[in-house]
Amino acid sequence: xxxxxxxxxxxxxxxxxxxxxxxxxxxxxxxxxxxxxxxxxxxxxxxxxxxxxxxxxxxxxxxxxxxxxxxxxxxxxxxxxxxxxxxxxxxxxxxxxxxxxxxxxxxxxxxxxxxxxxxxxxxxxxxxxxxxxxxxxxxxxxxxxxxxxxxxxxxxxxxxxxxxxxxxxxxxxxxxxxxxxxxxxxxxxxxxxxxxxxxxxxxxxxxxxxxxxxxxxxxxxxxxxxxxxxxxxxxxxxxxxxxxxxxxxxxxxxxxxxxxxxxxxxxxx
Amino acid sequence: xxxxxxxxxxxxxxxxxxxxxxxxxxxxxxxxxxxxxxxxxxxxxxxxxxxxxxxxxxxxxxxxxxxxxxxxxxxxxxxxxxxxxxxxxxxxxxxxxxxxxxxxxxxxxxxxxxxxxxxxxxxxxxxxxxxxxxxxxxxxxxxxxxxxxxxxxxxxxxxxxxxxxxxxxxxxxxxxxxxxxxxxxxxxxxxxxxxxxxxxxxxxxxxxxxxxxxxxxxxxxxxxxxxxxxxxxxxxxxxxxxxxxxxxxxxxxxxxxxxxxxxxxxxxxxxxxxxxxxxxxxxxxxxxxxxxxxxxxxxxxxxxxxxxxxxxxxxxxxxxxxxxxxxxxxxxxxxxxxxxxxxxxxxxxxxxxxxxxxxxxxxxxxxxxxxxxxxxxxxxxxxxxxxxxxxxxxxxxxxxxxxxxxxxxxxxxxxxxxxxxxxxxxxxxxxxxxx
Numbered sequence: 001x002x003x004x005x006x007x008x009x010x011x012x013x014x015x016x017x018x019x020x021x022x023x024x025x026x027x028x029x030x031x032x033x034x035x036x037x038x039x040x041x042x043x044x045x046x047x048x049x050x051x052x053x054x055x056x057x058x059x060x061x062x063x064x065x066x067x068x069x070x071x072x073x074x075x076x077x078x079x080x081x082x083x084x085x086x087x088x089x090x091x092x093x094x095x096x097x098x099x100x101x102x103x104x105x106x107x108x109x110x111x112x113x114x115x116x117x118x119x120x121x122x123x124x125x126x127x128x129x130x131x132x133x134x135x136x137x138x139x140x141x142x143x144x145x146x147x148x149x150x151x152x153x154x155x156x157x158x159x160x161x162x163x164x165x166x167x168x169x170x171x172x173x174x175x176x177x178x179x180x181x182x183x184x185x186x187x188x189x190x191x192x193x194x195x196x197x198x199x200x201x202x203x204x205x206x207x208x209x210x211x212x213x214x215x216x217x218x219x220x221x222x223x224x225x226x227x228x229x230x231x232x233x234x235x236x237x238x239x240x241x242x243x244x245x246x247x248x249x250x251x252x253x254x255x256x257x258x259x260x261x262x263x264x265x266x267x268x269x
Numbered sequence: 270x271x272x273x274x275x276x277x278x279x280x281x282x283x284x285x286x287x288x289x290x291x292x293x294x295x296x297x298x299x300x301x302x303x304x305x306x307x308x309x310x311x312x313x314x315x316x317x318x319x320x321x322x323x324x325x326x327x328x329x330x331x332x333x334x335x336x337x338x339x340x341x342x343x344x345x346x347x348x349x350x351x352x353x354x355x356x357x358x359x360x361x362x363x364x365x366x367x368x369x370x371x372x373x374x375x376x377x378x379x380x381x382x383x384x385x386x387x388x389x390x391x392x393x394x395x396x397x398x399x400x401x402x403x404x405x406x407x408x409x410x411x412x413x414x415x416x417x418x419x420x421x422x423x424x425x426x427x428x429x430x431x432x433x434x435x436x437x438x439x440x441x442x443x444x445x446x447x448x449x450x451x452x453x454x455x456x457x458x459x460x461x462x463x464x465x466x467x468x469x470x471x472x473x474x475x476x477x478x479x480x481x482x483x484x485x486x487x488x489x490x491x492x493x494x495x496x497x498x499x500x501x502x503x504x505x506x507x508x509x510x511x512x513x514x515x516x517x518x519x520x521x522x523x524x525x526x527x528x529x530x531x532x533x534x535x536x537x538x539x540x541x542x543x544x545x546x547x548x549x550x551x552x553x554x555x556x557x558x559x560x561x562x563x564x565x566x567x568x569x570x571x572x573x574x575x576x577x578x579x580x581x582x583x584x585x586x587x588x589x590x591x592x593x594x595x596x597x598x599x600x601x602x603x604x605x606x607x608x609x610x611x612x613x614x615x616x617x618x619x620x621x622x623x624x625x626x627x628x629x630x631x632x633x634x635x636x637x638x639x640x641x642x643x644x645x646x647x648x649x650x651x652x653x654x655x656x657x658x659x660x661x662x663x664x665x666x667x668x669x670x671x672x673x674x675x676x677x678x679x680x681x682x683x684x685x686x687x688x689x690x691x692x693x694x695x696x697x698x699x700x701x702x703x704x
Contacts, residue, residue, distance in 0.1 A: 076590035
């Protein structure tokens with residue numbers, strides 16, 4: 001057993017060794033992200049007692065975590081509102097929903113909304129000229145709406161057709177539109193001017209395609225509100241983030257920074 | 270590229286071969302031999318102890334000791350969590366490591382393991398965790414073990430009062446990992462005179478010996494492994510996040526207490542890990558950065574709470590919507606050793622006149638409670654041969670002090686093997702033994 005383990009370790013070591021090259025390569029081509037500004041800020045490294053003030057002078061030109069956030073006071077207000085709403089209403093609702101709903105139904109609800117979302121995924125994949133992803137999305141929609149019984153199941157996933165999530169914010173990003181100012185949306189959380197615009201466009205597309213034939217229904221408003229609320233609860237259920245549980249006083253800054261990074265990656269992918 | 274794929278393929282094949290050979294999950298020792306990688310990756314799935322997916326846990330709060338500044342409006346009241354058995358059982362107080370809260374991933378794993386083994390469990394945040402600094406630290410300057418122990422002991426008493434009516438307790442134990450392990454020992458020593466609990470057993474997972482030594486080592490990891498030291502952290506984080514984002518699942522949420530970066534590393538594929546130029550290791554850089562993020566939280570929060578003026582100019586008033594990025598930047602620039610030398614030591618020397626720096630640092634180490642630890646059958650330590658937070662000679666010191674009451678695993682780095690089968694088995698066996 002023991003020599004087997006040694007082998008095992010050796011193989012792991014070899015794998016790590018082959019990894020050497022990419023790490024080294026990466027070290028060489030550092031992205032020069034505002035390196036000057038960082039250096040300017042950090043010039044007076046190793047602060048003595050009371051000297052840290054020098055680093056926090058309000059006239060340091062650019063903010064440190066490097067996100068464009070001109071509406072910061074408003075954003076922070078909304079962030080705090082979201083935290084309270086989450087704590088008082090949203091999470092208790094999710095908890096209640098989970099308590100009364102069997103897991104299999106919860107899964108069905110998630111799949112159902114995910115399937116409705118394929119319309120937007122398809123449109124945006126097409127707009128980004130991702131033909132393969134568009135084809136996959138279309139097939140997923142057809143398979144899941146039929147064999148998957150109106151999208152309650154996701155058999156397409158089992159056939160190797162994975163979800164190709166794209167929204168109009170990503171489409172804009174793909175064609176070179178910058179994120180614009182950071183924006184925290186009430187209820188929705190971190191976003192940006194570009195992505196909020198994208199959400200609006202996606203909503204209009206959804207509304208006009210009218211997959212569920214709701215626009216002609218006499219109870220359309222009631223149904224729409226009900227579905228929107230269920231969608232919101234389902235989305236919250238599937239999101240692990242909890243406000244102010246990161247243990248950092250700099251949570252707002254870190255979330256802002258991380259959110260921007262994640263969006264950039266989604267756009268590049 | 271092909272070579273890397275081949276290597277990964279081989280590795281996976283071997284894993285599977287191992288699984289098939291033993292007809293199921295391998296019943297083997299912890300497999301990761303690189304101490305930094307082990308610390309970051311933790312225990313691979315097959316080596317993890319089997320734990321329940323969910324256990325009945327209730328959260329409670331205790332009123333804070335200090336008025337909470339507006340900026341920290343979201344952190345009113347001290348929080349902790351409790352998992353209770355239906356019948357009579359021993360109760361374990363479980364203390365988190367540096368900068369970690371009662372809900373951190375390691376704490377949840379330990380809570381599940383203990384609950385599964387039949388213990389009542391109270392999970393407490395580390396005195397270095399934001400919520401604890403704000404609400405339960407007398408001095409607001411955590412890190413001096415004797416004072417931390419007083420704070421924890423007070424919280425333990427109040428926490429137990431809260432649940433006393435619902436819990437049928439046969440006896441009390443205390444345990445912790447990393448800094449929490451040192452805290453557990455100090456708390457147990459304090460209990461000898463206070464006798465509120467008559468603590469029966471003390472279980473310490475990967476404790477530091479001299480706190481200052483451990484902190485120096487962790488500070489140094491960032492300087493040695495992040496290109497350009499702290500100035501390079503921004504760029505380094507960009508890269509780390511890039512990889513995290515590639516496989517980020519919103520279901521996992523976000524934690525900035527260390528787990529977060531560890532997740533980032535785990536999401537890199539194997540070809541991107543390894544040792545870079547000048548011996549820089551990606552894993553070591555992450556550990557250094559993660560520690561610096563934790564220490565920045567401590568430096569800023571304790572400065573704001575105690576008005577030392579170290580980071581925040583005296584007289585600064587913060588509202589709820591204050592812009593903090595400059596303060597974040599400044600806090601990240603501070604080495605934790607600097608904070609100890611420039612804030613902690615002066616504060617302690619003022620409080621305990623006549624004590625030298627060396628004496629105070631010695632009190633913040635296991636040396637200070639040596640007499641309690643030596644020959645005490647109720648204490649057990651587990652650590653690893655390749656532990657990263659021990660200075661040269663410190664492992665030997667513990668072995669000499671504890672004899673057969675210390676268990677040293679070969680691999681695991683710092684707490685990397687905390688939820689492995691062997692580790693959990695050792696913990697349960699010790700806490701259950703002699704009942």
